[in-house]
Amino acid sequence: MKSFSRSWKSSGLPRKQRKYRYKAPLHLRSKMLGSHLSKDLRQKYGRRAMRVRKGDRVRVMVGQFRKKEGKVTRVDTKKQKIYIENVEVAKKDGSKAFYPVNASNVMIIELNMDDKKRKVKK
Numbered sequence: 001m002k003s004f005s006r007s008w009k010s011s012g013l014p015r016k017q018r019k020y021r022y023k024a025p026l027h028l029r030s031k032m033l034g035s036h037l038s039k040d041l042r043q044k045y046g047r048r049a050m051r052v053r054k055g056d057r058v059r060v061m062v063g064q065f066r067k068k069e070g071k072v073t074r075v076d077t078k079k080q081k082i083y084i085e086n087v088e089v090a091k092k093d094g095s096k097a098f099y100p101v102n103a104s105n106v107m108i109i110e111l112n113m114d115d116k117k118r119k120v121k122k
Contacts, residue, residue, distance in 0.1 A: 021080075030077050033103040041108060052082050052103045055112030060087060062105040069109065073098065082106065 008020040021032065034049045035058070042048060052058065052072055059069045070085030081100035088096040113119055 026077050029080055032080060033075060033077065033082070035103045036107045038107055038109050041111065050108060050111070052106065052108065053112050053115065053118075055114065056108050057110035058082075058084060058106040059109055060084065060101060060106050063101070065099065065101070075103075076100070 004023045004025060008016045008023075011017065011020075021029075024032070030051065033052050035052045036049050037045065037047060038059075052075060054072050054075055056072045057069065058072055060066055065084075065087045068084070068086050070087060072082050073085055074083040076082070079100065080102070082103050083098040084101060084106070087099045087101060089099050091097050111118065
């Protein structure tokens with residue numbers, strides 16, 4: 001059996017779409033970490049969405065942490081999750097742990113422009 005095939009993406013079957021996401025290599029999983037831009041950024045860059053990067057400022061739009069804002073501290077490409085500064089849960093021992101959030105459930109408020117390639121996309 002194939003470990004990965006781009007033809008799975010074109011299938012309408014949900015199980016094959018899930019399989020495509022699950023078996024995708026990291027360079028393709030990275031592209032799946034896109035998120036909507038705020039209205040100001042949409043006007044400025046002429047794009048609706050961009051990939052989330054470490055250092056971006058985001059607002060959570062869905063879930064128990066809705067309306068919370070913070071900087072992205074970590075992007076886990078393998079698990080397809082992002083970790084945000086103020087989005088934490090208390091562990092049993094009293095310490096805090098970052099809560100993993102899907103990139104599709106956040107909106108980018110401010111971009112981290114340290115990357116050369118991102119500056120070119122202006």
